[in-house]
Amino acid sequence: xxxxxxxxxxxxxxxxxxxxxxxxxxxxxxxxxxxxxxxxxxxxxxxxxxxxxxxxxxxxxxxxxxxxxxxxxxxxxxxxxxxxxxxxxxxxxxxxxxxxxxxxxxxxxxxxxxxxxxxxxxxxxxxxxxxxxxxxxxxxxxxxxxxxxxxxxxxxxxxxxxxxxxxxxxxxxxxxxxxxxxxxxxxxxxxxxxxxxxxxxxxxxxxxxxxxxxxxxxxxxxxxxxxxxxxxxxxxxxxxxxxxxxxxxxxxxxxxxxxxxxxxxxxxxxxxxxxxxxxxxxxxxxxxxxxxxxxxxxxxxxxxxxxxxxxxxxxxxxxxxxxxxxxxxxxxxxxxxxxxxxxxxxxxxxxxxxxxxxxxxxxxxxxxxxxxxxxxxxxxxxxxxxxxxxxxxxxxxxxxx
Numbered sequence: 001x002x003x004x005x006x007x008x009x010x011x012x013x014x015x016x017x018x019x020x021x022x023x024x025x026x027x028x029x030x031x032x033x034x035x036x037x038x039x040x041x042x043x044x045x046x047x048x049x050x051x052x053x054x055x056x057x058x059x060x061x062x063x064x065x066x067x068x069x070x071x072x073x074x075x076x077x078x079x080x081x082x083x084x085x086x087x088x089x090x091x092x093x094x095x096x097x098x099x100x101x102x103x104x105x106x107x108x109x110x111x112x113x114x115x116x117x118x119x120x121x122x123x124x125x126x127x128x129x130x131x132x133x134x135x136x137x138x139x140x141x142x143x144x145x146x147x148x149x150x151x152x153x154x155x156x157x158x159x160x161x162x163x164x165x166x167x168x169x170x171x172x173x174x175x176x177x178x179x180x181x182x183x184x185x186x187x188x189x190x191x192x193x194x195x196x197x198x199x200x201x202x203x204x205x206x207x208x209x210x211x212x213x214x215x216x217x218x219x220x221x222x223x224x225x226x227x228x229x230x231x232x233x234x235x236x237x238x239x240x241x242x243x244x245x246x247x248x249x250x251x252x253x254x255x256x257x258x259x260x261x262x263x264x265x266x267x268x269x270x271x272x273x274x275x276x277x278x279x280x281x282x283x284x285x286x287x288x289x290x291x292x293x294x295x296x297x298x299x300x301x302x303x304x305x306x307x308x309x310x311x312x313x314x315x316x317x318x319x320x321x322x323x324x325x326x327x328x329x330x331x332x333x334x335x336x337x338x339x340x341x342x343x344x345x346x347x348x349x350x351x352x353x354x355x356x357x358x359x360x361x362x363x364x365x366x367x368x369x370x371x372x373x374x375x376x377x378x379x380x381x382x383x384x385x386x387x388x389x390x391x392x393x394x395x396x397x398x399x400x401x
Contacts, residue, residue, distance in 0.1 A: 038069075
């Protein structure tokens with residue numbers, strides 16, 4: 001689980017997207033800062049010009065300036081709501097990154113349990129093969145002594161071959177499960193991953209006393225998808241306010257510059273002295289993107305309604321996931337109990353068959369069938385425990401923990 005959360009590039013991609021959206025959110029607030037320019041300029045005019053009164057006359061003049069200029073071109077309402085909406089989108093991206101992490105960890109956990117199940121099943125068959133081979137030697141000795149039939153020995157040899165074939169098939173499943181797990185962990189594809197232990201034990205992660213309604217309520221509070229949907233909806237609400245309120249707040253344009261100004265007629269570079277200028281103005285935009293832009297408000301309202309509907313779909317899907325995971329966990333728990341009964345019955349059947357074999361060597365088939373039933377029951381229990389453990393992790397993820 002730690003490897004899955006650290007190395008997977010899907011998680012890194014989601015984190016990168018979050019970093020990008022977070023930077024956009026910070027940039028939206030930085031637009032409130034004025035722009036500052038520092039430079040120098042030279043301007044020359046030769047030929048006719050017109051004065052304020054309308055007279056045209058010939059002139060040759062020049063001027064040069066140097067100094068900083070501070071400029072402001074604000075649409076305060078638009079910038080404010082855009083910054084708030086960008087912040088909500090950054091929160092949503094953060095929750096989507098968390099969802100990606102949990103999904104990858106869940107996938108790694110499931111594939112690990114698949115690997116563990118194949119290893120446990122392989123151990124069961126290997127154990128059964130060892131006992132069958134010992135039994136083959138016993139029957140072989142009995143055949144040599146004339147107290148058993150050769151057909152019985154051939155029947156046991158056939159069982160040995162069948163179990164060796166099953167071992168090779170389970171080895172293939174184990175290698176495929178290891179490759180799938182290596183993919184999730186982003187390890188080399190040829191990594192020979194093996195579980196630390198081949199035994200499986202049920203792992204309960206949540207209190208059985210919690211009802212499905214309680215689990216669904218917890219999921220609605222803790223699932224990152226719900227938090228992301230809430231942030232996306234809040235961003236849509238702010239965009240709607242932006243379309244409705246922002247145009248009523250006047251735009252602001254202001255500037256302040258200071259420095260030096262010099263120049264004069266012809267090639268005169270004198271008269272240099274300090275100069276200052278300042279400007280401020282307010283205005284409203286009318287039309288598209290401004291006042292009376294009804295279509296923009298309709299679009300924003302439709303987008304808000306869409307986010308509400310999407311949030312409802314996500315909530316319904318989460319509720320279904322919780323119910324399904326709870327049902328699978330309960331079913332797997334019941335199957336473990338049933339399989340325990342089957343294993344106990346099969347063990348008793350093998351014991352009785354072995355006792356009969358000790359007194360009568362003509363019941364080889366009965367003993368082999370009994371061992372086959374025991375092996376099948378043990379393997380079925382492995383699958384039940386695997387399903388239970390995977391269901392527990394799925395239920396924990398579904399609840400949002």
